[in-house]
């Protein structure tokens with residue numbers, strides 16, 4: 403994992419959107435967005451409800467197309483390779499781009515089986531290795547101490563916030579390169595939120611992180627870059643401190659100061 | 664005024680629905696009561712465990728019970744995998760495009776085909792085409808190309824296939840999208856998603872399909888009439904493996920069956936008076952047996968639900 407560690411100076415583009423336009427059927431949810439996500443940086447996506455934040459990050463791992471009739475124009479480059487090219491292996495793509503969904507969606511299996519779901523798919527069956535993955539991932543997602551004595555219990559019996567942390571652990575267990583997080587803290591109390599924020603701080607040493615959040619303070623605290631979305635369009639995208647102290651755009655300022663949305 | 668009208672209307676429809684429900688239930692109860700009082704008297708251990716004697720006017724119905732169990736189990740073994748595979752194909756691999764629509768329409772039509780047509784199809788396809796074909800290729804004089812339990816079960820399996828496919832499809836579709844998404848997002852292939860997430864979730868729904876098809880298949884007469892059911896068979900369809908002397912069910916033998924037994928006694932007997940109690944008894948046993956087979960699947964389903972927690 404440390405091989406991917408980059409020092410702070412080299413800023414490398416990991417994911418690049420070029421003129422991305424995204425339709426659900428005929429409905430245009432994302433309109434011509436171009437932006438970059440950098441390696442070892444946290445990029446926050448903010449914007450009012452329904453503006454297309456989830457759609458935007460789901461376009462990166464191509465997960466919407468499983469259940470929806472979608473149409474995509476433009477490019478999503480992962481390490482300079484368009485993930486919408488015909489020859490892209492979706493299994494490989496999703497392994498490299500992990501995701502934590504807006505609503506916790508643990509499998510109705512045990513806590514343990516949830517975490518090892520991904521590794522098992524790739525043929526890791528060694529009990530000792532799986533045990534290590536479970537402890538590592540659950541510790542990272544700040545859940546280990548709460549569940550270490552009941553790993554065989556059903557994940558459904560966990561509280562909503564615990565389920566969300568389990569889903570984070572599950573995503574970490576496959577060791578992705580990019581981590582997409584769709585409001586990972588919306589169901590969490592302040593303590594758990596703080597721990598997830600610490601986790602993100604820690605993870606960004608290795609991963610490229612995109613996080614959707616409704617919480618302005620959170621975006622300001624944890625992200626390096628922030629994009630503000632409105633009605634499917636990227637209104638502003640910049641270094642977080644600039645966005646929050648000196649936004650170019652009047653609407654951005656109104657939104658982050660809470661005057662609308 | 665208007666409110667009063669609505670209330671009367673409401674009461675009227677409530678009454679109508681209740682009346683209809685009551686009617687259906689009373690018909691069911693009437694049948695069960697009649698069968699029970701007509702047949703309970705003849706049900707003795709001997710009736711359940713002996714074979715018919717004296718032109719079926721006396722003795723028991725064991726061969727028919729045995730045959731019914733064999734054929735129902737064999738039917739389920741054949742129909743469940745085929746039905747599940749078809750349902751998986753329909754839900755996971757075809758969408759609403761032309762091919763999927765054609766297949767779905769065919770299945771719905773298949774469900775509406777009269778059972779006697781299945782029986783005739785079984786003779787034409789399984790016995791004469793497949794069976795005779797196998798005999799010819801393998802050089803048997805006559806093994807597969809005749810009415811036997813295997814083909815009767817296969818015909819029944821075809822009959823219940825639409826039931827299984829439709830219920831399984833429903834079960835698969837009711838698995839939450841969010842779980843599929845979660846699995847795909849972890850890099851699962853389509854098959855891994857089906858295998859590890861969708862099927863375990865759909866298991867109890869699939870077993871419901873099995874229950875429905877047992878109820879449908881166990882009591883059928885027409886499909887097995889020409890495909891392997893025997894009027895009277897002095898022996899059980901059992902084959903003893905040489906040397907080790909282990910008896911196994913022989914699917915290449917004919918068999919007796921409860922539903923057909925009832926039909927025979929009701930229509931072909933020369934002594935209706937003597938067979939009437941036996942008819943009731945046999946009917947009662949058939950109803951009870953179907954119930955028991957269902958119960959075993961229900962227990963299975965409860966076990967799976969428990970394990971899912």
Ligand SMILES: Nc1ncnc2c1ncn2[C@@H]1O[C@H](COP(=O)(O)OP(=O)(O)OP(=O)(O)O)[C@@H](O)[C@H]1O
Pocket residue numbers: 426429431449450451452453454455456457458470504
């Ligand atoms: N599966 C879908 N089919 C059709 N339209 C959809 C679908 N999912 C989202 N949309 C529409 O696309 C737009 C963007 O939705 P999206 O879920 O990306 O919003 P969001 O910014 O994540 O909102 P929230 O903050 O409430 O989660 C909305 O107008 C929504 O109605």
Ligand SMILES: [Mg+2]
Pocket residue numbers: 455456457504584
């Ligand atoms: Mg969203």
